[in-house]
Amino acid sequence: MRVLIVEDDDILRDGLKVGLALAGFTTDAVATRESADAALAAGSFDAVVLDLMLPDGSGTDVLKKLRDARDDTPVLLLTARDTVADRVSGLDMGADDYLGKPFDLDEVAARLRALARRSVGRSTALIEWASIRLDPARQSVEKSGTPVRLSRREYAVLQALMSQPGAIFSKTTLEDKLYGWQEEVESNAVEVHIHHLRNKLGPGLIETVRGIGYRLGGDN
Amino acid sequence: MRSIRARLFVILLVTTGLMWLSATLWIFFSTRAEVEQVLDARLMEAAKMVSSLVVNQEIDPDRPAQTKAKIPVLDHPHYDRQLSCQIWSLDGTLIGKSESAPETTLSAHATGLSETVINGETWRVYAVENAELGVRVLVGDNLRIRDRLVNDVVKGLLFPALLIIPLLATLIWLSVGRGLAPLRKLAGDLAARDASDLHPINESATPSEISPVLGALNGLFGRVAGARQREQNFIAFAAHELRTPLAGLKTQAQVALASNDAEIREKALGQIVAGVDRTGRLVRQLLDIASVEASETTPPAAEVNAGDMLASIRSELLGHAGRAVTVVIDLGLFELRARVNADLLRLAARNLMENALHHSPAGGTIRCSLETDEGNVAIAINDDGPGIPPEEMPHVTERFFRGRFKAAIGSGLGLSIAELALDHAGAMLRLQNRATGGLSAMIILPNRLIA
Structure with missing residues (x-):
C-alpha cells in the first residue's frame, strides 16, 4: 500500500516515512504544497497523509485540488489545530480522517489501513480469499489457519491483489505500490515476488492475464 | 450641561425668547410714538374746533363765571370720555369746561403743547389763545388713558405669544430629539453589540456630523480586530510550531522502538536529539518574545x-x-x-x-x-x-x-x-x-x- 506523506517538518516527515514503512506501507514524502500537487497528479497513491500548514500554502489547497480533479484517494489530515471547528472544516473539505498532533504512529498506520479498506468498499479489517487470510494490522498471512512467512515486498503484492479481488493489476501498478521514488526497481522484481507467492501459497492463487497483468485466481 | 438635547433646547428657547422680546419692545415703542402723534394731532384739532365754536358765539366769554357753560357732549354708553376741555378768559377766569375736566388750569403755558400734573395725574394739554375774543382754550388728554391704549396694543401682541411659547418649547424639544435620533440609534446599535463583534459601523447612512466620530470608532474597531487576528494567528502558529516537533519526536521514538535495525534506530535517535535542540530553541524564542512584549516601559x-x-x-x-x-x-x-x-x-x-x-x-x-x-x-x-x-x-x-x-x-x-x-x-x-x-x-x- 503506497502512501504519500506531505509534511514540512523534516524530523516528523522522516519519522513518518520510516515509521510507516516499518508498518508495511510503501512511503513517499514531500515537504511543500507544490511538490505534493505534482506527486498527486502523477497518481498511484492509496492514501495521503497531509499536514495542514505548509510553507508555500495550506494543506487544504492540496486537498481541494485533489478533489476538484475528482480524485478520491483517501486523505488523512494531520494538524496542530484540533478544535472541533477545525476538524469539521477539514472533513467538510473532503478529508477522510483527521488526527491532531502529536499523534501515535500506530494510530496513523491503523487509520490509513481503515481508509484504504473503506476506499475499496470493505468494512472488515481481515481480508480473506479462498483459504488465504490476510491481516493488514499485523502484516500477517495465514493459509488454512497456518501462518505463512512473507517478505515485505511479497506481502505488499499480495495485499494489493487481495484488496480488490477480481481486479487486474498491471506490472507497473504493482511496482508503484511496491517502491517509493528513491528505491531502485529491479526489472523482473514483480515476477520474482509473484513466483515466491505461488510457491508459498499455492500455484493457483495468482493468475497471469497475458499481456495485461495479474489477478487473484480460483481456489487451488 | 451634559445632555445635547437639553443644551440645544435651552439655546433655542432663549434665542427665540430674546427675538420675541426685542420684537415686542420694538413694537411697543413704535406703537407708542405713533399713538402719541395721532393723539397730539387730535388734541390740536379739538382745541381749534372749540376755539372756533367760541367764535361762533355759542359760548359767551362775557358770561359770569358762576354760570359756567357746560360744553355739550354726546351721551353714548360706550363713549369713553378721553378729552377734557377748559375755556379761560385771558384775565384768568374759567368760563367753561367739559364734565371730566378739573377745576384748576390744565396748562400754565399760553399756547402750544405741554404736560401738567394735577392731583397726581399727568395731563397732556394743547392751548389755543383767541385774542379777538379774549379767551384761551385748553384741551387735554389724561396720560393714564393714553398709556392704557398703548398697553392694550402690546398686550394684544403678547397674549398670543404667551400661549405660543409653551407650544414652541414642546416643538423645539421634540425636533431636537428627532434631530438627535441618529446618535441615539448609534448608541443603541453599539450597546446591542456582542463583545466579539468588531465589524465597522456603516458610515454611509449617518449624518455628516457624526461621521468623524464613526470614522474614529471604526478605525479603533479595525485596530482591535487586527490585534485580535494577530493574536489568534500567533496562537495557531505557536500550536503548530510546538506540536509538530513533539509529533516528530514521538514518531521518531516509536520508530526507534519498533525497529530491530540498528541503523534505523540510530538515525531515529539522532533525529530525536536534533528535534529536542530545535524545540528547546523554539521554546527559548517564544519566551524571548513574551519577555520583550512584557517590557512595555x-x-x-x-x-x-x-x-x-x-x-x-x-x-x-x-x-x-x-x-x-x-x-x-x-x-x-x-x-x-x-x-x-x-x-x-x-x-x-x-x-x-x-x-x-x-x-x-x-x-x-x-x-x-x-x-x-x-x-x-x-x-x-x-x-x-x-x-x-x-x-x-x-x-x-x-x-x-x-x-x-x-x-x-x-x-x-x-x-x-x-x-x-x-x-x-x-x-x-x-x-x-x-x-x-x-x-x-x-x-x-x-x-x-x-x-
Whole structure:
C-alpha cells in the first residue's frame, strides 16, 4: 500500500516515512504544497497523509485540488489545530480522517489501513480469499489457519491483489505500490515476488492475464 | 450641561425668547410714538374746533363765571370720555369746561403743547389763545388713558405669544430629539453589540456630523480586530510550531522502538536529539518574545560597546555550532558605544547572527561592519547565504514565517524577535539583499542612542 506523506517538518516527515514503512506501507514524502500537487497528479497513491500548514500554502489547497480533479484517494489530515471547528472544516473539505498532533504512529498506520479498506468498499479489517487470510494490522498471512512467512515486498503484492479481488493489476501498478521514488526497481522484481507467492501459497492463487497483468485466481 | 438635547433646547428657547422680546419692545415703542402723534394731532384739532365754536358765539366769554357753560357732549354708553376741555378768559377766569375736566388750569403755558400734573395725574394739554375774543382754550388728554391704549396694543401682541411659547418649547424639544435620533440609534446599535463583534459601523447612512466620530470608532474597531487576528494567528502558529516537533519526536521514538535495525534506530535517535535542540530553541524564542512584549516601559539604558557584544555572541554561537563559518567583526564597531537597553540589543543581534549562521554556506564568512544609514549609525551583519527573495521580503519579520531558503533548525521567529526587540529598544531593523549575494541585516541606531 503506497502512501504519500506531505509534511514540512523534516524530523516528523522522516519519522513518518520510516515509521510507516516499518508498518508495511510503501512511503513517499514531500515537504511543500507544490511538490505534493505534482506527486498527486502523477497518481498511484492509496492514501495521503497531509499536514495542514505548509510553507508555500495550506494543506487544504492540496486537498481541494485533489478533489476538484475528482480524485478520491483517501486523505488523512494531520494538524496542530484540533478544535472541533477545525476538524469539521477539514472533513467538510473532503478529508477522510483527521488526527491532531502529536499523534501515535500506530494510530496513523491503523487509520490509513481503515481508509484504504473503506476506499475499496470493505468494512472488515481481515481480508480473506479462498483459504488465504490476510491481516493488514499485523502484516500477517495465514493459509488454512497456518501462518505463512512473507517478505515485505511479497506481502505488499499480495495485499494489493487481495484488496480488490477480481481486479487486474498491471506490472507497473504493482511496482508503484511496491517502491517509493528513491528505491531502485529491479526489472523482473514483480515476477520474482509473484513466483515466491505461488510457491508459498499455492500455484493457483495468482493468475497471469497475458499481456495485461495479474489477478487473484480460483481456489487451488 | 451634559445632555445635547437639553443644551440645544435651552439655546433655542432663549434665542427665540430674546427675538420675541426685542420684537415686542420694538413694537411697543413704535406703537407708542405713533399713538402719541395721532393723539397730539387730535388734541390740536379739538382745541381749534372749540376755539372756533367760541367764535361762533355759542359760548359767551362775557358770561359770569358762576354760570359756567357746560360744553355739550354726546351721551353714548360706550363713549369713553378721553378729552377734557377748559375755556379761560385771558384775565384768568374759567368760563367753561367739559364734565371730566378739573377745576384748576390744565396748562400754565399760553399756547402750544405741554404736560401738567394735577392731583397726581399727568395731563397732556394743547392751548389755543383767541385774542379777538379774549379767551384761551385748553384741551387735554389724561396720560393714564393714553398709556392704557398703548398697553392694550402690546398686550394684544403678547397674549398670543404667551400661549405660543409653551407650544414652541414642546416643538423645539421634540425636533431636537428627532434631530438627535441618529446618535441615539448609534448608541443603541453599539450597546446591542456582542463583545466579539468588531465589524465597522456603516458610515454611509449617518449624518455628516457624526461621521468623524464613526470614522474614529471604526478605525479603533479595525485596530482591535487586527490585534485580535494577530493574536489568534500567533496562537495557531505557536500550536503548530510546538506540536509538530513533539509529533516528530514521538514518531521518531516509536520508530526507534519498533525497529530491530540498528541503523534505523540510530538515525531515529539522532533525529530525536536534533528535534529536542530545535524545540528547546523554539521554546527559548517564544519566551524571548513574551519577555520583550512584557517590557512595555523601556528599561534603563546602559552603555554598550557594539564590538564587545558581537564578539561575545560570536563565541557563544560558534562554541557549539559545528559549522565552519568565520565571523569577522570590524574594528570600527569596538569604537561604537550605544546608550541602549543592553538585553534587547543583544537579543536582536544574537538572533540576526544566528540567522546569518544558519544561512551561511560551509566555509562562508559573516562580516559585522559599521555603516551609516541616512545619517544614522548602523551595525550591519552581512552573510553570503542565499539572501531573501524579494517577494518574501515583506513577510520575513512575521512570526513563524519561513521562506524558501529556510534553515533546518529555523523556527521563523528569529527576524521577528530581532525586529520586536529593536523596536522596544528604540532602534530599527533593515534587511536588504547584498549586491554580491547574501543578506545584510542592519541594526539602525538613531543618533540619540549613540553615546
